[in-house]
Amino acid sequence: QQQVKQSPQSLIVQKGGIPIINCAYENTAFDYFPWYQQFPGKGPALLIAIRPDVSEKKEGRFTISFNKSAKQFSLHIMDSQPGDSATYFCAASVVGGTASKLTFGTGTRLQVTL
């Protein structure tokens, strides 16, 4: 049973565009929602994360929007650059005693063209 569903699988945008990646979750106990960026041959790296007490969080060009009632959250990349080309994963977990247990989406391969 996939608890975190991510879409789209792949995305191509032009430089300066705003790619949007969406995730939906099922487990209402989740209270931590991170996004990870992964370049080929590397491990995932934390990009930005949000908790369910806020509806939006911005860090630089990256924004998470969170809709608790719909059990959905999304990543927006403003003014996208070719260097943003990577695979992006959403994830969810319950912090505290099970902070190690991240449930990941299946990933979105983003390509930013010139």
Place this chain on the structure above:
Amino acid sequence: NAGVTQTPKFQVLKTGQSMTLQCAQDMNHEYMSWYRQDPGMGLRLIHYSVGAGITDQGEVPNGYNVSRSTTEDFPLRLLSAAPSQTSVYFCASSYPTGEAFFGQGTRLTVV
């Protein structure tokens, strides 16, 4: 600052062989975990630990063993390798708040 270090980076095993994937962290995190990454499936949790001497199973634990004798180290053992265990393996260590740091991965091929 090394963060999370995994060894080896690449490994080829024959079916039935056993091996240990090493993971070490220098951030003094209590929480550590192992994931496998397969195309189109994201990362799936194999085993995790909330402190030295405490481990538990994740989503896909069959065929793998772990132990945690120190805070720093969390090795993953493949008992009898099978082709279905061909994957990229990632170790992570985490703050209690959930922020996780991943190693560079071990690419394992079982023939």
